[in-house]
Amino acid sequence: MESRVTSSSFxxxxxxxxxxxxxxxxxxxxxxxxxxxxxAMLIIxxxxxxxxGLLPRLTTSREAGVAQKTLDGRVIDDxxxxxxxxxxxxxxxxxxxxxxxxxxxxxVEAGILSDDDAVLSDYGAAELYEIRDEAIxxxxxxxxxxxxxISWWQEQMAEQAPFTYVYNGGALTLAxxxxxxxxxxxxxxxxxxxxxxxxxxxxxxxxLILSCVNGRKETYLVKMLAGLTIVIGCSVVTAVLLSxxxxxxxxxxxxxxxxxxxxxMSSYSLTMGQFIVRQMIVMITSSILFAAFSMAVSEILKNxxxxxxxxxxxxxxxQLEVIPPQYRLLSxxxxxxxxNQISIWSLSEYRLFNIGGHFFTGYVMSPVIxxxxxxxxxIAGAVSYNRFxxxxx
Amino acid sequence: MKLKVDRITKQYKNKIAVDRIxxxxxxxxxxxxxxxxxxxxxxxxxxxxxxxxxxxEITADGIPVNSEEYRAILGYLPQDFGYYPEFxxxxxxxxIAALKGIEKKRARKKTxxxxxxxxxxxxxxxxxxxxxxxxxxxxxxxxxxVNDPKILILDEPTAGLDPxxxxxxxxxxxxxxxxxxxxxxxxxxxxxxxxxxxxxMMRDGQLIHEGEWNGKQGDLEQFYMEEFK
Numbered sequence: 001m002e003s004r005v006t007s008s009s010f011x012x013x014x015x016x017x018x019x020x021x022x023x024x025x026x027x028x029x030x031x032x033x034x035x036x037x038x039x040a041m042l043i044i045x046x047x048x049x050x051x052x053g054l055l056p057r058l059t060t061s062r063e064a065g066v067a068q069k070t071l072d073g074r075v076i077d078d079x080x081x082x083x084x085x086x087x088x089x090x091x092x093x094x095x096x097x098x099x100x101x102x103x104x105x106x107x108v109e110a111g112i113l114s115d116d117d118a119v120l121s122d123y124g125a126a127e128l129y130e131i132r133d134e135a136i137x138x139x140x141x142x143x144x145x146x147x148x149x150i151s152w153w154q155e156q157m158a159e160q161a162p163f164t165y166v167y168n169g170g171a172l173t174l175a176x177x178x179x180x181x182x183x184x185x186x187x188x189x190x191x192x193x194x195x196x197x198x199x200x201x202x203x204x205x206x207x208l209i210l211s212c213v214n215g216r217k218e219t220y221l222v223k224m225l226a227g228l229t230i231v232i233g234c235s236v237v238t239a240v241l242l243s244x245x246x247x248x249x250x251x252x253x254x255x256x257x258x259x260x261x262x263x264x265m266s267s268y269s270l271t272m273g274q275f276i277v278r279q280m281i282v283m284i285t286s287s288i289l290f291a292a293f294s295m296a297v298s299e300i301l302k303n304x305x306x307x308x309x310x311x312x313x314x315x316x317x318x319q320l321e322v323i324p325p326q327y328r329l330l331s332x333x334x335x336x337x338x339x340n341q342i343s344i345w346s347l348s349e350y351r352l353f354n355i356g357g358h359f360f361t362g363y364v365m366s367p368v369i370x371x372x373x374x375x376x377x378x379i380a381g382a383v384s385y386n387r388f389x390x391x392x393x
Numbered sequence: 394m395k396l397k398v399d400r401i402t403k404q405y406k407n408k409i410a411v412d413r414i415x416x417x418x419x420x421x422x423x424x425x426x427x428x429x430x431x432x433x434x435x436x437x438x439x440x441x442x443x444x445x446x447x448x449x450e451i452t453a454d455g456i457p458v459n460s461e462e463y464r465a466i467l468g469y470l471p472q473d474f475g476y477y478p479e480f481x482x483x484x485x486x487x488x489i490a491a492l493k494g495i496e497k498k499r500a501r502k503k504t505x506x507x508x509x510x511x512x513x514x515x516x517x518x519x520x521x522x523x524x525x526x527x528x529x530x531x532x533x534x535x536x537x538x539v540n541d542p543k544i545l546i547l548d549e550p551t552a553g554l555d556p557x558x559x560x561x562x563x564x565x566x567x568x569x570x571x572x573x574x575x576x577x578x579x580x581x582x583x584x585x586x587x588x589x590x591x592x593x594m595m596r597d598g599q600l601i602h603e604g605e606w607n608g609k610q611g612d613l614e615q616f617y618m619e620e621f622k
Contacts, residue, residue, distance in 0.1 A: 023491040023500075027484070034479040204475030208536065211441045211469040212492035213461050339448065390443040391405070 021222060028196075028226035034251040036191040042234070045184040049238055053245035056169065067101035069253065071304065076105055076163045085121035092120050104261065105165055106110045111264035113259045122299055129161040135269055140350045144328040149352050152359045153267045160260060160269060170256030170263055171272035172344075174246045179342045180239045182286060183315065185231055186339070189290035190311040193227045194304035196295050201302060207390045209271045213329055220385045229296045231287040239280055259347050266347035268361070278363040279342050285367040285374075286338035292374035296381030315339050360388035394543050395419055396574045398439075401449035403435050403598075406566050407550070410435040413449070414599040422570045423475030424585030424606070425578035426617055427595035433578045435474055437548045440576065441469040453544055453574075465494060472549045472578075474533050478522035482513050482532050485521060489536040489614055500539070507535040510565065512558075526553035534562065538569070545575045562587055582614040594620055 034036055087099040092106040109120050112132045123131075136157070140150050195230065199205040209215040243337050246252070255273030257268050268275070289312065298307040318337035323330045332351045340346060341362055351358040394417040395444040403411040403511060411432045421613035427433045438444035440451055442458045447588065451458035475487060490500035508517045518522065521532060530553040537545060548567070551559050566575060567588040577585055585592070586606075592613065600619060606613060 019497045020491045020494055023487070023497060027488045031477065031479075195535075202471060203477070204471070205477065206475075207438070207471045208443075208489060209442050209467070210443045210475060211467055211509040212489065213494045215464070216461075268592065285555060310404060376547045389445060390438055 007384055021218060024214065024219065024222045025226055026170065028223050029229065032192060032196065032226060032230055033197075035192055035195070038188070038230075041184070041188045043186040045181065045188065045234065045238055045375065046181055048184050049177070049220075049245065053173065053242060053249060056173045057249060060169070061213070063097070064095075064100045064103065065167060065169045065250065067097075068104045068240040069170070070101050071105065071251070071264050072166050074165050076165055077107060080105060080165070081109070081123075081125055081128075088120060106165060108163060108165070108261055108264050111333070112364055114265075122320060125162060132161070133157070133252065134265060136350075139265065139348075143318070143325045143331075145350055145352070148357060149350075149354075152352065153350065156269050157267050161269075163258055163260050163264075165252055165261060166257035168257040170246050170250035170252050171254035171257060171276065172262055173250055174243060174252075175237065175272065175276055175279060175344050177242045177246065178283055179339070179344065181235075181242060182283055182338060182342050184195050185235055185287050185313060186290050186315055188228075188234055189231055189287070189294040190308040193230065193294040194298040194307040196223050196227050197381075198302060198304040206388070210388070211391065212256070216386055219381070220382050222290070224295060224381075227229065227291045228288060231291040232284060235283050255284045263344065263347040267350060268347055268359055270347075275344075275347065280368075281367050282342045282363070285370040286357050288374050289370040289379075292377040292381075296377040296384075299381045300384045336366055336369065338366075338370070394574055396576075397454045398436075399452075401436070401439060401451060402447045403432075403439060403444065404447045409598050411439070411446075414595075414598075414600045416600065416602055418437060418574050418576065418591070418595060419571055420564060420570065421590040421615040422575045422577055422588045422595060423591040424589035425576055425593045425595065426473070426580075426585075427578075428580075428583065430439045432470060433595055434548055434600040435598075437463070437469075437578060438471075439578065440544075441467060441471075443469075445620050446578075453515065463544075465540070466543040468540060468545040468609060469548045470533050470537040470550050472552070476521045476532065481520055482508060482528075482535075483517040483519050485532055486535050486539055490539045490609055493540040495540055497566040503536075503539055503541075507538055510538075511535045512561070527555055527558055530554055531558070534565075535585050543573055545569065545573050547575065547577045549579055550577065552578060560586065564589065582617050586613040596608050596620075 035231060084102040087102055088106065089096070089099060095103055106120060109123065109128060111230070112128055112135070113123070114135070115119070136153075137150060140153065145153075156236050200209060209219055212341055255271060255276070257272045259270045259272060259275050262272070294307055294311065297310070298304045301307065304325075314337065318334060318339040323334050330352065335341065335346070335349050335351065346362060349362055352361060353365045398414060398416050401411055401414050402409065414436065416511065425433050425437070425571060429544065431450070432605070435444065439446050440458065442464055445459070453463055456462045456517070480488065486504040487500055490504060495503065505514075505517075508514050513531055517535065521529060531590050534550060537547065552564060554562060566577065569575065570588070577589065581583055589606055592602065592604065592606040593600060594617070
């Protein structure tokens with residue numbers, strides 16, 4: 001075994017170093033998990049999962065879901081529309097035991113027409129799908145898409161209509177729940193991980209750490225790793241818990257439902273199941289971004305409160321649709337914020353990334369961008385950590 | 394081991410905290426005396442590698458202060474050091490042992506030995522937040538010694554210790570210093586007068602006295618008082 005320090009008999013490299021890294025990692029995890037704020041946030045996250053899972057059950061009866069499932073596999077065509085129209089009450093605003101099974105289909109039609117004054121029964125299936133196609137192109141022009149981008153989407157959309165109805169209650173609850181859970185992950189990162197480095201400065205333990213042989217790059221990496229473990233662990237556990245709860249309460253029959261059943265103006269050729277997989281990838285990579293941002297920026301600024309403020313502020317800003325779509329770059333950046341990218345409304349995002357003549361959607365690019373930003377932040381944090389000088393006090 | 398401080402300076406904007414100080418230390422205790430604001434802590438931080446000097450060099454047998462090799466042979470007890478309130482004394486010392494790169498099995502053994510040495514065996518499993526000031530200071534002493542350092546820098550280590558603990562600590566340091574370079578800063582002359590073979594005195598960032606001290610030169614406290622009149 002090679003000795004790093006010839007004058008000392010107690011420092012070894014190689015296997016003992018790995019032991020030390022493992023020990024340091026456990027201690028860093030312990031520091032984070034012993035923080036009362038972390039425990040409080042984990043309890044809040046659990047409460048959010050339960051609320052997200054139970055909420056649809058409080059607003060929609062089990063019977064309504066069972067009734068809508070009877071239409072599973074039916075193509076939304078003239079035959080189904082003509083069967084539905086005589087059953088509609090109040091232009092699709094009043095539902096009872098006799099007509100509730102058409103609620104989902106009427107929702108698709110209302111979503112396409114997007115006009116409160118439109119009378120649903122005035123439209124045939126062909127006209128409806130034509131209106132949809134024209135409206136989507138209108139939205140794409142509004143969002144500043146190029147002709148090439150519109151052509152790319154039109155190729156994707158070629159096989160989408162007519163839609164096949166599949167009840168998606170369970171899948172929709174899971175998709176909406178994941179967006180809520182991401183907010184909790186962001187808050188865990190902002191509140192609990194922003195103190196990973198600053199606490200050492202505040203408690204004055206930094207001087208002990210930095211004077212030790214493993215106190216520089218090893219400690220920085222171990223702290224980052226511990227923080228990432230917490231948020232990735234939270235993401236995975238919450239996703240599994242929410243999935244289990246939704247499956248138990250509503251079943252998962254809607255995973256093969258086209259996303260257009262919920263967001264008719266979406267131009268993505270995805271099922272709800274495929275969308276949820278993309279959401280989970282966005283969720284995991286967003287968690288990495290949140291953790292890297294929180295820990296690295298708090299070390300750079302030496303201020304955990306400022307980091308919490310920035311993260312919560314960005315999250316709130318993302319929810320406010322304050323950037324007009326004609327400012328394509330800014331509004332695209334806004335759409336790429338994790339809180340927007342994980343939302344079910346991201347299915348109606350048309351702007352694409354053009355890389356070397358190839359087009360990529362936000363679901364492909366956002367994980368790459370989040371990871372790239374995370375790497376840059378981790379490197380910037382490392383530079384700041386290594387340059388830190390113990391002064392004053 | 395020869396610890397060499399060569400024309401070290403630390404300047405903050407328009408204030409010079411340490412001004413071109415040079416000295417060499419070998420095994421044994423060196424007492425560092427000086428009033429508040431004299432620059433003792435700044436000097437010790439630079440010697441511990443946690444503060445970069447504006448100019449000058451610090452080396453131990455040619456190993457630069459900012460290297461891993463230097464940190465591997467260093468033990469440091471800062472003035473007013475921090476701790477993790479939720480950690481037990483045992484966990485804290487083990488944590489520092491891991492930071493110092495000590496192999497797990499040896500760290501476990503060394504932790505128990507040191508906790509016994511500083512009289513904390515009974516309280517080793519208790520959280521540090523429940524400790525008195527003196528007990529916390531003893532945890533600090535244990536962590537500084539966990540890697541059997543060749544260079545031991547102690548910034549006011551006796552603060553918070555009761556008279557009995559001070560005597561015990563002095564004896565411990567005297568024993569360690571046989572093969573360790575010990576730099577011991579204090580306000581209390583009696584802490585070092587019986588164990589320091591060498592004395593440094595600082596005032597306004599400058600070294601005003603450096604030299605061996607033994608009984609023949611008279612009373613150290615009286616000398617100190619005269620120097621800091």
